[in-house]
Amino acid sequence: MEQNVLLQLSHISKRFKTDLALKDISMELHQGEILGFLGPSGAGKTTTIKIITGQLRQTSGEAKILGTDSTNIDASIYEKIGVVSDNSGIYDKMTVWQNLSLFAQIWRVSNTRVEEVLKQVELYEHSKKQAGKLSKGQKQRLVLARAVLHKPRILFLDEPTSGLDPTTAVEIHRMLLNLKQEGMAIFLTTHNMEEATKLCDKVALLYQGEIVEFGSPQELCLKYNHDKKYQVLLDNQEEIVLEQTSENIGKIAEWMRKNRIQCIHSCEPTLESVFLKVTGKALNA
């Protein structure tokens, strides 16, 4: 195994009674990389996380996390990984500090680190506040702070910004990019394609338990950019979409010469439209 491969899935399948929830899932996650698992609800994202983290046993295939087969891992693996699920709870009646210090005790982490993490997520001034009285965004930041308290090598995030307002979501994104800079590998599941485009080095498009596309967001978008188009805003505020033909190229060149173009954008597909193209279904369906 390569030195920096922290997670490796080979032909993972999972069957619940008669339903095949995951089909032949294979992929790798490297140190300092953010991998996005993109798919609609019920695509198998959470099931994948549960299999990797040993909360669920796969029907077939092999999952290796930090070099250990996921079927052989025990509770000690959670000292090296962090898990944030879509409904990770906090102890409402305890203070923000207590919420972290309890887990610091479990992971033998110093109070200095608790302080450091609280400052990172900008909750230090709320240390003595009851966690139940925090706003939704602050609670999510607290959950994230708890998950990274012990400096895990891999962080699993299941829909971390689901239901959050855009400002809070941006704050969470900033935090994740900082963690990536520190060398943490992040496995992110989301159905928010903008989030995936912004954060992920690689994305796997998951549909009905199957990876239908895999690559960097840019690679995927360019791969499906068959009908190249350009959106042009002219000085008279006229907005035009032009296909890439020799006639239109001449037109654009002419407008440029005459300085008539206010702005110009290429119209490659977004991850959402790639998903739609590949599966015939929208991500939020």
Place this chain on the structure above:
Amino acid sequence: MENMNKLAAVARIKWLCVSRNTAVMIGPFMVLGMVWGCKILYGLRTDGKLVPMMMAVLLNLGITMNICTNGFLTVGTAIAEEKEKHTLRVLMTSSITGMQYFIGSILYPFVLTVVINFAILWVSGISMEQVSIPAYFLVSIAASLISCVIGMIVGICADTQMNANLIGYPLLIVFMMIPMFGNMSDGLRRISGFLFTGVVTKMTDCFANGVKYTVEPLDIAVLFGELIISALVFLVMYRRNGYEKD
């Protein structure tokens, strides 16, 4: 050392949760208050001195209620609360083992039950000469442990605190009422002999009547048998789904 550290962390979490739950915290004091109140009421016509039968009723009521409510309800609802608030999975994905969670969860209710059991003796006003402390200590510890394990089973079965109460109360009625009304019917008395709370009732009856109580082989068999059965039921349920069903 590492185990002890994690165990202490779980016990601390449980203590912080339970100590902030007024409904649960009030339980033991309610039991003591009830024993004290009943002692005064029962003794109104006898200058405060209780006849043996009334002392037996008082002790049975207090001790079995303490054992059952602390075990079945405190332990059960605490786990259910963690499920309801989605903190149980967080804890189980933080390197805490099932065993550490089990011990950490029952530690505080178990110690509290045993302590309150002794406080009940003192509040009831029974002469300590009538009480065999070693036997009381042994039976009290075994019964409290059984009720805590049953509480863990309640916690595994329940999804919410309301659900835990719904499961816990019928158990409470069976384990509390059958020994209490054992004096009124031979059938109930026979059944009571095979319940761990029945052993407690038998012991307190002896204390109240000034009869020397010795732990008989049948009592030991009932206590250890029920401890083993409840532990096995817990293990089977835990192995099937863990603390929380997926």
